[in-house]
Amino acid sequence: MTAQVAAPDPLGVRRFAPRSFRSKIVLSTVAVMAVAMVLLGLGIQLLLARTAQNDIRTVLADRADAMEGVIEQASTVRLTVPRDALEPGMQVFDGDGHLIAGTVERDVRDAAQDLGTTDEARTTSGPHDEELLLGVPFTTPSGDRGVIVVSQETGPYERSEFATGGIGVLVIAFTALMALRVTRQALEPVTQMAQRASEWSEHDLTHRFALGPPDNELASLGNTLDGLLDRVASAILTEQRLTAELAHELRTPLTNIQGSAGLALMRGVRDPEDQEDFQEIADAAHEMSAVISTLLDIAREGRAAGPAQTSTIADVMPGLVGAVPDPLLVEDRTAASAARIAAPRELVVRAAAPLIDNAVRHARSRVTFTAVDHPDHVELVVADDGAGVAQEMRESLFQPGATSGSGGAGLGLGIARRIARSFGGEIDLGQAADGAAFVMTLPRR
Numbered sequence: 001m002t003a004q005v006a007a008p009d010p011l012g013v014r015r016f017a018p019r020s021f022r023s024k025i026v027l028s029t030v031a032v033m034a035v036a037m038v039l040l041g042l043g044i045q046l047l048l049a050r051t052a053q054n055d056i057r058t059v060l061a062d063r064a065d066a067m068e069g070v071i072e073q074a075s076t077v078r079l080t081v082p083r084d085a086l087e088p089g090m091q092v093f094d095g096d097g098h099l100i101a102g103t104v105e106r107d108v109r110d111a112a113q114d115l116g117t118t119d120e121a122r123t124t125s126g127p128h129d130e131e132l133l134l135g136v137p138f139t140t141p142s143g144d145r146g147v148i149v150v151s152q153e154t155g156p157y158e159r160s161e162f163a164t165g166g167i168g169v170l171v172i173a174f175t176a177l178m179a180l181r182v183t184r185q186a187l188e189p190v191t192q193m194a195q196r197a198s199e200w201s202e203h204d205l206t207h208r209f210a211l212g213p214p215d216n217e218l219a220s221l222g223n224t225l226d227g228l229l230d231r232v233a234s235a236i237l238t239e240q241r242l243t244a245e246l247a248h249e250l251r252t253p254l255t256n257i258q259g260s261a262g263l264a265l266m267r268g269v270r271d272p273e274d275q276e277d278f279q280e281i282a283d284a285a286h287e288m289s290a291v292i293s294t295l296l297d298i299a300r301e302g303r304a305a306g307p308a309q310t311s312t313i314a315d316v317m318p319g320l321v322g323a324v325p326d327p328l329l330v331e332d333r334t335a336a337s338a339a340r341i342a343a344p345r346e347l348v349v350r351a352a353a354p355l356i357d358n359a360v361r362h363a364r365s366r367v368t369f370t371a372v373d374h375p376d377h378v379e380l381v382v383a384d385d386g387a388g389v390a391q392e393m394r395e396s397l398f399q400p401g402a403t404s405g406s407g408g409a410g411l412g413l414g415i416a417r418r419i420a421r422s423f424g425g426e427i428d429l430g431q432a433a434d435g436a437a438f439v440m441t442l443p444r445r
Contacts, residue, residue, distance in 0.1 A: 022183045029179040030172060037168040044164050053132075056152050057123065060134035063090065063150045068138045071148070075140035089152065091116070095145035104151050108133060112149045130154060193222065247292045254292065258285035290350070291415060310445045311345040313337040313371045313378065319349040320369060320382075323356045329366040337371035339378050342445040343423040351419040351427070354412030355382040355438045362386030362436065377444055381430060383437035389429060397429055416440075 067090060074080040081092045081101045091102035093116030104112050108126040115124060115135030123134045133151045140146070261282040269275040313334045324330050341348065359367045363384035370381040389397060398414050417427045420440060430437040 022180075022187050025183045026176060026179045030176045033175040034172050037172055041164055041168045048164065052154070056132050056154060057134070060123070060132065060150050060152050061136075063087065063152075064134055064136040064148045067092070067148050067150070068136065071138065071146070072140055075142055075144060078142050079140055079144035079146060089150060091149045093117070093147045093149065097147075100146070102149075104133075104149070105131065107131070108151055112151065115149045116147050118147055126151075190221070193225065250292055251289075254285055254288055258282060258289065261285060290353075291412075309344040309347075310340045310342060311348060312340055313380065315345045316341075316348045316352070316380075317369065319345070320352055320356060323353060324360060324367050328360060328363055331366060331368040334369050334371035334380070337373050337378060339373040340445045341378055342443045343425065347419060347423060348442065351416050351425070352380065352382060352440060354416040355427070355440065357412060358438070359384035359386075359436070374444075377425075378442045380440045380442060381437055382440070383430075383432050383435060385435040388432070388434065389436045394429060398427070 067085065067087075070082055070085045071080070071092070074082050079094060079100070083101055086092070086102045089104050091104055091112055092100045094100055097113070097117040099113075099116065105126075107128065108131050111124050111126055111133055112135075115122070115133055118135045119137055121134070121136045123132060125132055131151050131153050133149060135147050135149045137145065137147050261278050264278045265275065265282065269278055314337075317332060317334055321330050321332060356367070359382050363386050366385045368381075368383045368385075370383070372379045372381075398417050413427070420427045420442075424443040426441040428439050428441070430439040
C-alpha cells in the first residue's frame with residue numbers, strides 16, 4: 001500500500017509570498033501618475049497640435065500676403081516677380097500653372113505644382129507630412145493672374161509635442177523614485193518592529209517596543225502592540241504555569257500507580273486475568289508519564305525546539321520503526337529524504353508516536369513510512385492498511401475525546417499536533433487508497 005498525500009496547492013500560494021505593502025503603494029502611485037500624465041499629455045498634445053497648425057497657417061498666410069504685395073507693386077504693366085524678394089520655400093506660378101520663379105524642397109515639388117493651378121486659397125501637406133504648403137491665387141493691376149505657393153516645415157512644432165511625452169516619462173520616473181523613498185522611510189520602522197517581534201517571540205517575551213508617548217501613527221502602533229504583547233505574554237505564561245503545575249501534581253500519583261503495578265507484577269500474580277489488568281495499568285501509566293514529560297518540556301521552553309536543534313529523517317526513523325511490534329510488516333520509504341529538520345530527534349519521535357500507535361492499532365498487516373523533501377519543509381507520512389478513518393470523524397479527529405476508529409481515546413493525536421506545532425510543524429490527515437495516512441509537516445532548517 002502506497003500512501004497518497006494531499007495534492008499540492010495548484011495556485012502556488014505557499015510558494016509565492018504576497019507583494020509587500022511598500023510595493024503596492026509605489027505601484028499604485030506610479031499607476032495613478034501614469035494615468036494622469038497620459039490624460040494630461042493627450043490634452044497638451046491636442047492643444048499643441050491645434051496651436052501649431054494655426055501658427056503654421058498664420059505664417060504661411062503672412063508670407064503669401066507679403067509676396068503678393070511685392071508682386072502687385074512690381075506688376076503695373078505685366079506680371080513681374082522680383083527675384084530678390086523671393087524667400088526659400090516659395091514659388092510663383094503664372095495663370096497657366098507654369099513656374100515663374102522660386103524653389104521649394106524636392107519632396108514637395110509635386111504638391112506645389114498641384115497648387116500652382118488652384119483658383120482659391122487652399123493648403124496641402126507634403127508626402128511625409130513634414131511640410132505644409134499654401135497656395136494663394138492673385139491678380140496684378142495689369143490683369144495678369146498667378147498663384148503664390150509657400151511652404152513651411154512642421155518638424156520644429158512636432159518636436160515640441162514629442163518633448164511633452166518625454167517630460168511626462170521623466171515626471172512618472174521622478175514620482176516613482178519619490179514614492180519609493182518616502183515609503184521606505186515611512187515603513188522602515190514598521191519592518192524593524194516586525195523583525196524584532198519575530199526575534200522576541202523565539203527568545204524572550206519580555207521585550208517591548210517602547211516608542212514613547214503616542215504622538216504619531218507609528219508610536220501609537222507601537223503602544224498598541226506593546227499592550228498586545230503584554231496580553232499574549234501573560235496568556236502564554238499562564239498556560240505554561242498551569243500546564244507545569246498540573247503535570248507536577250499528576251506525576252506523584254502516577255508514579256505511585258506505576259510503581260505499585262510494577263511491584264505487583266514483580267511479586268507474581270497467579271490469576272492470569274489479574275496479571276493482565278496489572279500489566280495494562282503499568283502500560284497506561286507509562287504512556288501517561290511520557291505525555292506529562294512532553295507537556296512539561298513544552299511548558300518550560302514555550303517552543304519545544306531551540307533554533308540550533310536539528311535532525312534528519314534518517315535520525316528519526318530508528319525510533320519510529322522500533323515502535324511497530326513484530327507481527328506487523330514495516331515499509332520504510334524514507335531513504336530519499338536528506339533534508340535537515342528544524343527540530344530535535346526526540347521531539348519528532350514524540351510527535352509521531354501517537355500516529356504510530358494509531359497505525360498499529362488499526363493496521364491489518366502493514367505500516368508504511370514515506371518522506372518527501374520540499375523547499376521549505378519535509379512531509380513524513382505514516383500510513384496503515386486498515387479500515388481508514390470514517391468520514392464523519394475527519395473534522396473532529398484531533399479534538400480531545402475524539403476516536404479515530406475502533407478504540408483509542410483520541411487524546412494522543414491532539415497532543416501530537418500540539419508537539420508538532422511547538423517547533424513550527426503540523427499534523428493533518430492525508431489521503432490514501434486504503435487505510436489511513438497521517439501527514440506530519442516538519443520545517444526545514
